[in-house]
Amino acid sequence: MNTTDRVEYLYDAMGTKLAKKPNGDAASCEYYMGDVVMVRAYPIMAWNIEYLLTPEGRVDFGSGSPIYEYHLKDHLGNTRVAYIAGTSGAADAVQEADYYPFGMKMASALYENNTNKYLYNGKELQDNTLGNINLDWYDYGARFYDPSLGRFHCLDAFAEEFNSWSPYHYANNNPILNIDINGDSTYRFDNEGKYLGLFDTDVDGIRGSIGSYSTYTDQDGNEQTQFNTEANFNFNDPAVDKEQLSLMKVGQQGIQIVTEENINDIMSQSGVDSKGVIGRYYFAATQSGSDRDAGSGNNMDFGIKYLGGKSGGKENDTYGGFFIFGNQPKAYNAMDAGNWLWGQGMKRLSFDYSTAQFSSQANEKFHDPKGDQRAIRKGFHYTVKSNKTSTFKLKNDQF
Numbered sequence: 001m002n003t004t005d006r007v008e009y010l011y012d013a014m015g016t017k018l019a020k021k022p023n024g025d026a027a028s029c030e031y032y033m034g035d036v037v038m039v040r041a042y043p044i045m046a047w048n049i050e051y052l053l054t055p056e057g058r059v060d061f062g063s064g065s066p067i068y069e070y071h072l073k074d075h076l077g078n079t080r081v082a083y084i085a086g087t088s089g090a091a092d093a094v095q096e097a098d099y100y101p102f103g104m105k106m107a108s109a110l111y112e113n114n115t116n117k118y119l120y121n122g123k124e125l126q127d128n129t130l131g132n133i134n135l136d137w138y139d140y141g142a143r144f145y146d147p148s149l150g151r152f153h154c155l156d157a158f159a160e161e162f163n164s165w166s167p168y169h170y171a172n173n174n175p176i177l178n179i180d181i182n183g184d185s186t187y188r189f190d191n192e193g194k195y196l197g198l199f200d201t202d203v204d205g206i207r208g209s210i211g212s213y214s215t216y217t218d219q220d221g222n223e224q225t226q227f228n229t230e231a232n233f234n235f236n237d238p239a240v241d242k243e244q245l246s247l248m249k250v251g252q253q254g255i256q257i258v259t260e261e262n263i264n265d266i267m268s269q270s271g272v273d274s275k276g277v278i279g280r281y282y283f284a285a286t287q288s289g290s291d292r293d294a295g296s297g298n299n300m301d302f303g304i305k306y307l308g309g310k311s312g313g314k315e316n317d318t319y320g321g322f323f324i325f326g327n328q329p330k331a332y333n334a335m336d337a338g339n340w341l342w343g344q345g346m347k348r349l350s351f352d353y354s355t356a357q358f359s360s361q362a363n364e365k366f367h368d369p370k371g372d373q374r375a376i377r378k379g380f381h382y383t384v385k386s387n388k389t390s391t392f393k394l395k396n397d398q399f
Contacts, residue, residue, distance in 0.1 A: 005130045017139070022128040053118070057082065062115060069094070069116065076175070077122040078103075082114055101175050103138065103147030120147060145170060174229065187245055188227060193255035193395070195248050199227070206242060208233045208322075208331055210255065233329040235322070236336050236378075237371030244322075244333060253321060253395045258337075260326045261390035263344065266306050268389060270299045272345040280349040284359065288342065300345055303338020308394050326382060336375040343379030353380050 010019040021029040031038045035053040040046065052059040057071040070091075072081040078099055086092035095114035098106040103120040117125040123138040123145070137144045143152040151168040187208045188196040199209075211229040218224050235241040248254050258266075267273050275283045287300040299305065308320050320334025332340055339360075346356035360376050 007126070007128050007130070007135070015141070017141075023130075051115075058116065058118070060115065071116070071118070071122075073122065079116070079119050079122060082116050100147070102150035102170065103145070103175065105136075105147075150175070173226075187254075189255045191230070193253055193257065195250055195252050195254035196227075197250050198245075206235050206238050206245065208235065208255070231329065233324060233331050236330055236332045236375055240371060241322070241331075241333055255322050255324060255331060256395050258323050258325045258392065259390060260384045260386040261388045262392040263325060263341070263384055264386065264389045265392045266302065266341060267345060267348055269306070270302070270345060272300070272348045275349055277350065280351070284346065284349055284351070288359070300342055301338065302341035302345070303335045306341070306392065306394070307334045307337050325379070326384065328378065328382065330378070332375055336371050339372045339375035340379035340382075343376035344382060344384075346376075347380045353377070356380055 005023060007023070008021040009017060010021075011017055017032050019029055019031045027040075029040065030050065031040070037050045037053075039048055039050050041048055049061045051061060057069045060067045060069055067084055069082050069084050071079045072083070073079055078097070079095075080097055081093055082095035083091040083093045095116055096108055097119050098108060099120055100106060105119065117127065119125050120138055121140075123140055126135045126137045126139055126144065128135050136148065137146050137153070140152075143154050143156075145152050150170055150173075151166070152170060153168070156167040156169075186199040187206065188199050189208060189210050190196055190212055191210060193210075196213075209227075209229045210231045210233070211227055213225055213227055215223055215225050235245075270287075271283070284300065287298040303320075307323065322331040322333055323337035323340075324331050325337070325340060342360070343356060346359070347353075351359075356376065357373070360372065
């Protein structure tokens with residue numbers, strides 16, 4: 001291996017990747033600007049967009065004209081098929097990918113020529129050649145991952161807190177159920193919702209998991225402990241929720257599951273199910289948190305009246321634990337959970353979503369608009385399939 005067999009990376013002070021230069025070749029250098037990846041055309045040094053990442057896939061500018069590319073993913077975020085709009089109006093597949101459990105790509109004769117590198121877990125494949133050997137590592141932000149080994153290449157920064165696991169392990173050695181969002185972030189809770197601790201540290205994204213610990217004897221006769229994940233979920237407002245999670249202590253009640261039967265009970269208590277077309281406007285206007293400053297909570301001020309949230313500004317989004325509604329894999333802090341229920345309540349009052357969205361704007365001065373609106377939208381569009389009712393009881397401790 002000579003001195004040109006290397007890949008140079010440039011990061012800012014926060015650890016965000018800014019550039020990648022393979023084998024000392026400035027002409028092949030890629031520059032990362034958020035969701036935009038650019039290259040510089042030599043010798044005139046003009047900036048050109050290489051591709052733009054989108055929630056649905058990417059926009060490829062490699063041919064000069066933008067080509068919209070859509071990615072079909074599985075439950076782990078793995079890109080399985082990439083397709084574009086065909087000339088006949090139908091979708092044309094341009095890439096297909098199948099994986100072994102730990103992420104190594106299976107050989108395929110179909111659609112191998114596409115330039116998309118965002119594959120396993122949606123992470124960017126580092127397929128540069130060093131000494132005539134392809135790296136084929138994935139960039140998880142905090143660490144690089146080698147799918148042929150099923151291991152990261154550098155130590156977990158919090159390895160001393162989890163000494164029953166290899167500091168290089170990936171996804172708790174269970175890649176079928178788990179993913180490492182950035183190589184380092186999962187908050188664990190037991191089946192009762194009590195906080196078990198932080199499994200690695202968080203960088204950009206945060207993720208929760210519910211499950212239980214069990215012990216087993218390894219081939220050397222040593223007793224080992226493993227965490228058995230039963231469900232994974234995300235947080236509605238990561239930027240705000242990280243603060244509450246950082247203050248949560250092991251053993252505290254951190255998550256409460258609100259079943260569909262519980263949702264029906266809360267809606268019944270609030271009175272939204274009993275209002276007619278004429279009375280719904282007055283009810284929504286007078287019961288949607290007009291006593292928020294007093295902290296009493298009206299019938300549709302769900303976060304305060306039913307979920308134990310505090311009144312007043314955005315700072316109280318960091319109090320009260322988290323709630324998961326029905327079968328949605330997302331956790332909401334107490335105030336955002338109240339917004340979720342408010343959205344559901346407006347739906348049961350037979351308002352359309354645009355009316356609910358407009359009506360909620362008055363409350364934005366109290367909370368984070370993006371987190372609030374996201375919660376309201378999810379609650380409004382959630383369909384409760386159960387027609388039964390089960391009394392909702394707020395758990396103590398953290399709540």
